[in-house]
Amino acid sequence: xxxxxxxxxxxxxxxxxxxxxxxxxxxxxxxxxxxxxxxxxxxxxxxxxxxxxxxxxxxxxxxxxxxxxxxxxxxxxxxxxxxxxxxxxxxxxxxxxxxxxxxxxxxxxxxxxxxxxxxxxxxxxxxxxxxxxxxxxxxxxxxxxxxxxxxxxxxxxxxxxxxxxxxxxxxxxxxxxxxxxxxxxxxxxxxxxxxxxxxxxxxxxxxxxxxxxxxxxxxxxxxxxxxxxxxxxxxxxxxxxxxxxxxxxxxxxxxxxxxxxxxxxxxxxxxxxxxxxxxxxxxxxxxxxxxxxxxxxxxxxxxxxxxxxxxxxxxxxxxxxxxx
Amino acid sequence: xxxxxxxxxxxxxxxxxxxxxxxxxxxxxxxxxxxxxxxxxxxxxxxxxxxxxxxxxxxxxxxxxxxxxxxxxxxxxxxxxxxxxxxxxxxxxxxxxxxxxxxxxxxxxxxxxxxxxxxxxxxxxxxxxxxxxxxxxxxxxxxxxxxxxxxxxxxxxxxxxxxxxxxxxxxxxxxxxxxxxxxxxxxxxxxxxxxxxxxxxxxxxxxxxxxxxxxxxxxxxxxxxxxxxxxxxxxxxxxxxxxxxxxxxxxxxxxxxxxxxxxxxxxxxxxxxxxxxxxxxxxxxxxxxxxxxxxxxxxxxxxxxxxxxxxxxxxxxxxxxxxxxxxxxxxxxxxxxxxxxxxxxxxx
Numbered sequence: 001x002x003x004x005x006x007x008x009x010x011x012x013x014x015x016x017x018x019x020x021x022x023x024x025x026x027x028x029x030x031x032x033x034x035x036x037x038x039x040x041x042x043x044x045x046x047x048x049x050x051x052x053x054x055x056x057x058x059x060x061x062x063x064x065x066x067x068x069x070x071x072x073x074x075x076x077x078x079x080x081x082x083x084x085x086x087x088x089x090x091x092x093x094x095x096x097x098x099x100x101x102x103x104x105x106x107x108x109x110x111x112x113x114x115x116x117x118x119x120x121x122x123x124x125x126x127x128x129x130x131x132x133x134x135x136x137x138x139x140x141x142x143x144x145x146x147x148x149x150x151x152x153x154x155x156x157x158x159x160x161x162x163x164x165x166x167x168x169x170x171x172x173x174x175x176x177x178x179x180x181x182x183x184x185x186x187x188x189x190x191x192x193x194x195x196x197x198x199x200x201x202x203x204x205x206x207x208x209x210x211x212x213x214x215x216x217x218x219x220x221x222x223x224x225x226x227x228x229x230x231x232x233x234x235x236x237x238x239x240x241x242x243x244x245x246x247x248x249x250x251x252x253x254x255x256x257x258x259x260x261x262x263x264x265x266x267x268x269x270x271x272x273x274x275x276x277x278x279x280x281x282x283x284x285x286x287x288x289x290x291x292x293x294x295x296x297x298x299x300x301x302x303x304x305x306x307x308x309x310x311x312x313x314x315x316x317x318x319x320x321x322x323x324x
Numbered sequence: 325x326x327x328x329x330x331x332x333x334x335x336x337x338x339x340x341x342x343x344x345x346x347x348x349x350x351x352x353x354x355x356x357x358x359x360x361x362x363x364x365x366x367x368x369x370x371x372x373x374x375x376x377x378x379x380x381x382x383x384x385x386x387x388x389x390x391x392x393x394x395x396x397x398x399x400x401x402x403x404x405x406x407x408x409x410x411x412x413x414x415x416x417x418x419x420x421x422x423x424x425x426x427x428x429x430x431x432x433x434x435x436x437x438x439x440x441x442x443x444x445x446x447x448x449x450x451x452x453x454x455x456x457x458x459x460x461x462x463x464x465x466x467x468x469x470x471x472x473x474x475x476x477x478x479x480x481x482x483x484x485x486x487x488x489x490x491x492x493x494x495x496x497x498x499x500x501x502x503x504x505x506x507x508x509x510x511x512x513x514x515x516x517x518x519x520x521x522x523x524x525x526x527x528x529x530x531x532x533x534x535x536x537x538x539x540x541x542x543x544x545x546x547x548x549x550x551x552x553x554x555x556x557x558x559x560x561x562x563x564x565x566x567x568x569x570x571x572x573x574x575x576x577x578x579x580x581x582x583x584x585x586x587x588x589x590x591x592x593x594x595x596x597x598x599x600x601x602x603x604x605x606x607x608x609x610x611x612x613x614x615x616x617x618x619x620x621x622x623x624x625x626x627x628x629x630x631x632x633x634x635x636x637x638x639x640x641x642x643x644x645x646x647x648x649x650x651x652x653x654x655x656x657x658x659x660x661x662x663x664x665x666x667x668x669x670x671x672x
Contacts, residue, residue, distance in 0.1 A: 059569055061560070062470055091571030099569075104562040109584050109660055119570045153660045166566070 005072075006209050007033040007056075007177060012069035014055040021280040022065050025051035027233035029069075030305075033226065035176070038203060038210040040220040040241070042256065043230035044276055049213045050100060052230070053181050056211075057097050058086055074176050092119040095177040096170035102163040103186060106154035113150030116140065116169045125173055139168040142205070143198055160191035164198070171202065179211045184219070196222060217260045221245050229253045232276050232287040235305070239312040249314040252288045286317065294318060326652055330645045335414070337641055338634075342409045345625075345633045349402030354628060355422075356389075356398060363388045396422075409630070413638040423627040424620070433635040437617065443512055444609070444616030447532055448601035451539040456597055459544060460590070463551025464578065467559060478548050485546035490607040493538035497611070500534060507534055510613030535612045539605075554589075558582050587658045595651055599643040603636065 014026040025048045033039050041049050054060060056071055058078075071078050078090050096119075099105045107115055116139060117132040119125075126132040137147055143164040154162060163183060170178050180199070184192040196219055203210060203223070214220045220227075224241040229250060237250040248254045258270035274291040277283055283290065289299040298317040306319045346352065367373050367385050376384075393399045397408070412419055418433035426436045466475045501509040508514075513527045558564065559582055567581040583590070604618030613619075617636060624632035655662040 057569055059565055087571045087573070091569060093571065097566070097569045099562060099566055101562045105566045107563045107567065107581055107585065109587075109658075110580065118572065122571055122573070122576075155661055169570075 004035045005032050006035040006037075006074055007211075008070075008072040009056065010070040010072075012052070012055055012071065013066050014051050014060075014064070015066040016061070017063045017065045018280065023279045024233050024282060025279060026055050027279075027282075029230075029233075029235055031228060031235065031238055033177075033209065033211065035209055036207050037225040038212060038223050039226040039228060040224040041211065041213045041228045041230060042215060042217055042220065043236075045215065046276060046279075047230045048233040048279070049215075049230055050181055051233075053097070053179050053211070053213055057095065057179060058083075058090075059097070088123075092173050092175060093123050094175055095179060096173065096175045098163075098166050098170050098178065098180040098183045100181045100183075100185065102166050102183070103159055105166055106162055108154055110153075111150065112152055112154060112157065112165050113140075115154075116150075116165065116172055119169065119173045123173060135172055136168070139172040140165070142171065142202055143168045144194075160187055160195065163187060163191075163195060167195070167199070167202075171206070171208075174206070177209045177211065179213070181213045182215070183212070185214070185216070192219065199223060217256065229256065232282055233279055234287060235313070235315060236288065237312070237314045237316075239314075240310075243310065243312055249308070249312065249319060250288075250316050251292050251294050251318070255293075286315075327649060330649060334641050334645045335410070338413055338638060339406070339410055341637045341641075342406050342413070342630070342634060345630050345637075346402065346406065346628075349406075351628045351630065352398055352402050352405075355396070356393065359392050359396075359398075360385070360389050363392065409634060413634055416638065416642070418635040418638075419631050421624075421629050421632045423629045424624060424632055433631050436620070436632060437635055437639070440615060440617045440620045443614060444604040444618065445601060446528065447535055447609075447614060447616060448604060450532060451536045452597050452601055454536065455540060455543050455547060456594060458540075459547035459551050462548045463555055464583075466548065466552040467555035468574075468578075470556060475552070478545055478552070481545040482549040485542055485544075487542060488607070489535075489539040489542040489605065490611045492541040493535060493608055493611045496534045496538050496541075507531075510611070512615055531612075535608060535614060538608065538612075554586070555582060558586055561585075585659075588655050588662070591654055591658065592651055595647045599640070599647050602640050602643055 009032075010030045012026055012029045013024075016023040016025055027048070029048075029052055031039075041052065043049050055067065055069075060067060069079065073090065073094055076089070076094075078086060078094075081089065106112065110118075113133065113136055116136045117129070120132045120135055121129070126135060133150075136150065140147060140150065145161060145164045145168060149157065149161065149165070154165075157165065163186075167180075167183065170180075183199070184195050187195070199210070199212075200223055202208065210223070212220060212223060221241065224245075226239070227241050227244040228238045229236045229244075229248075229252065231252050237244070237248065237253045239249070244253065245257070248257050252272075255270060255272045259272065261269055272291055277287055277290070284302070285300040286292070286295075286303050289295045292299065296317070301317075303315050303317045304320065305313050305315045307313050308319065363385055367381060367388065373381055373384060390399070397405055418437070420431045421433050421436060424436060425431055426439045428435070428439070430436070462478075466472075466478060469475055497509055500507045508531050510531075512531050513524060518524045518527050561581075563585075564577065564581045567577050572581070602617065603621070604616040606618040606622050608614070609616045609618035610622055620632065621636055623629075624636075
């Protein structure tokens, strides 16, 4: 692994207050991400992927119960910053965000070009509006949006074009980290492939660091250097992409991979019986144990995060003896 | 298209008002009976007719009643007359009142209304503008401080609006006028009115304190609560969230991402509030003895003065239709999603 760590997350927790009790959406997540790498976070719906992204971005809803842990980004401990410092030093300066619901993520009453230029002007990246517009044109060209769209409004654009505009917006200030939360899940397959290709090309051109959150394992393999599997608010497995896609360790990862359709092999698609546990009062011990085919007596206790010899981390009792 | 629809609903609304104000023609019968009684008293009380035989007296009474009914147009059936009312109302020919007069003695409905208008506008413009902007800013402030003590207090006080303004008016009069003797019981100026303009204004202001306070007590908390909830819902929209992620300062975010997209709604509320001032408030003005249009309405209803009731209603109806029409145009200016054009109608 590279020593040039861009993002280091330690024991990040984000709990929500609900009428039924405290919901542990992100429950002690730790990981590192080196510069110029792309990490894919996969998992079922409701496993805390999006909450993790929001915890890193500090985009919190109103019903937060606990928000703790450490997030080192590019040499700064950002959790120690207050809201105003965080806004000035981190938001869209160091990291930008492409949200899940791209259809409604643009301001309906501001022209698209002005919206893309907004972060440049707020964070004083440019001296003049004219210079900002030059940068906007550059960014739009990069993601493949025709320049005459700049004077249009969001409702005049198709879903795919809106998503591209938001990606352009995420790139315009040249942040060190871009977090993409299911950037293509609302789009048709052709547009998805198109945008994925653009993302791949842009990463090569700009040497960006991505965190890509998705439940589309097949598509994500195209982009990933690192992978992380989340289950019930926790990290089940963390790995370099090669190892993960070929030989997943965690029983959940194995079953997840087995459920991905492949074109040439004639395999029976597997599914995982049962459903993920409630994140309100989750069960003691391993959270996957009730659905795990390989469970044994130890699984009643919370498994440790075992670091394997090639740097991969897996939270499972099966591997405690095989640690490096 | 939109204009036509407005005109038709205006017509229907006005006709209903005419019909109801006349109690479906029943008012005509009341007035006929009144005329007969008046004429009877006149004729029988007149010494020149005293000597005539009873049948002759009755003939004279009938004659005069018929003449009076013809003069007032009561000889024609109500349905026909109702359309006459409608035609005059639509052309803003307000005509003459039947009983009420202006303070200067005129029976012109126009003059009667104009005389009452400043009083109503002074009171309601003050109260409504205060209420509107106070609830807008407080709502915005509370949506920022969601869950704070002040927020909880406002929510707890919202049911206060279940009682109307005049209810608080009575209580306020009891406390500040009757008990503490700090403020006047009602009316608009001291009697006799102060000579200087400044003195006059101060006197009016003093008389306005209690009615404005009463309206504020009744209206404020529910509107702040409504605005706060409105802004809370809008501030969790996806585009606001992304704006926050972009690092837009909180004030700019509120202005450009919350207020701008919701501007059509706020403008609508404001415009409807503006024209609602025209009608005043019937009971509140009566409680505070305020010489405005609301009290005029009450007085007109008591004596079945249809032209006055109709005059007030028709102007309100025209103001409402005009406002709705203007709003359509304003929407297209402030919101790019609305386009006014051939066949577009009210596209949203």
